[in-house]
Amino acid sequence: MHFKTIKVTPLIPAIGAEIDGVDLGQALSETTFAEIKAALHRYLVLFFHDQQLSHEAHMALASRIGEMEVHEVFMPLPGHPEISVLEHDAEHPPISDSWHTDVSYREKPSLASVLYARSIPPLGGDTLWLSTYAAYDELSPSMQQFLSGLSAVHDFLKAYGSYFLKQEGGKERYRRAQEETPPVEHPVIVTHPVTGRNLLYVNPTFTSHIVGLSPLESNAVLSMLFTHLLKPEFQVRFKWKVNDLAMWDNRATQHYATGDYYPEYRRMHRITVGGDRPAFRPT
Numbered sequence: 001m002h003f004k005t006i007k008v009t010p011l012i013p014a015i016g017a018e019i020d021g022v023d024l025g026q027a028l029s030e031t032t033f034a035e036i037k038a039a040l041h042r043y044l045v046l047f048f049h050d051q052q053l054s055h056e057a058h059m060a061l062a063s064r065i066g067e068m069e070v071h072e073v074f075m076p077l078p079g080h081p082e083i084s085v086l087e088h089d090a091e092h093p094p095i096s097d098s099w100h101t102d103v104s105y106r107e108k109p110s111l112a113s114v115l116y117a118r119s120i121p122p123l124g125g126d127t128l129w130l131s132t133y134a135a136y137d138e139l140s141p142s143m144q145q146f147l148s149g150l151s152a153v154h155d156f157l158k159a160y161g162s163y164f165l166k167q168e169g170g171k172e173r174y175r176r177a178q179e180e181t182p183p184v185e186h187p188v189i190v191t192h193p194v195t196g197r198n199l200l201y202v203n204p205t206f207t208s209h210i211v212g213l214s215p216l217e218s219n220a221v222l223s224m225l226f227t228h229l230l231k232p233e234f235q236v237r238f239k240w241k242v243n244d245l246a247m248w249d250n251r252a253t254q255h256y257a258t259g260d261y262y263p264e265y266r267r268m269h270r271i272t273v274g275g276d277r278p279a280f281r282p283t
Helices: 030-043 055-065 132-137 141-147 156-165 170-180 215-229
Strands: 007-010 017-020 045-048 075-077 080-088 112-119 127-131 151-154 184-187 189-191 198-200 207-210 235-238 245-249 253-257 266-273
Touching: 007 030, 017 030, 030 045, 030 245, 045 235, 055 080, 055 112, 055 266, 127 132, 132 198, 132 215, 156 170, 184 189, 198 215, 207 215, 245 253
Parallel strands: 017 045
Antiparallel strands: 007 017, 045 245, 075 080, 080 266, 112 245, 112 266, 127 235, 127 253, 151 184, 151 207, 189 198
16 A cells, blocks of 8 residues: 555554654544544554643544544543543543454444653653454454354443442442443444455444353353454554654454553543444455
């Protein structure tokens, strides 16, 4: 793939690229933004170094990808509810240190996220991403065929239920979540609506079980898939610096924010962009 307005440096064959030659704090030309989107679909997660972004510039960038969303749990930035503040220290331990696809518990999960580093601890705090394309491609044809007819349940409270119950007023918040964010079903194998490639769409944070299988069968299949997803060849690891920005295709990736910096301070600003309902389209 040839790019004219940006410099793209792939990191590993499966996923990840660094992007240079662009200032995200300024309005991007249609050509430059089109190349960034093309790189995003090809490399799944893009890393931009030393970007000076105001809140407005952060939102302007994300809004060109799609409609910005407000997260159900994370604290919003005052005056900018679309920007989630991911802030952790000794009193607020990290809670995203597990593999997940953002908001897969929604009927229409996010299509992309844009994460900006505001304060980074002296050591640790890396984020890892994996390609669910690569994970699907390395399944045997027989397993691909078996999984293509299945759906799995994604449950908001599987991840956040115990977190709510530990807080003041948590029982009421838990009850509201049961009503407002009930479990949803998505295909185990999803076809990306832009690239047409199939991907593996289960994650250990939100996926509770596979529909139509017994608990023993469901647990066995999910355990195998979760182990399969951890193959290092599917993963890229990013060491943050202040003012770095990552943009990723949330439909074709999972990520893991390491919590090894605890109790040090870390602050990130994230915007998620709304997507569509995951679907499997047989060829």
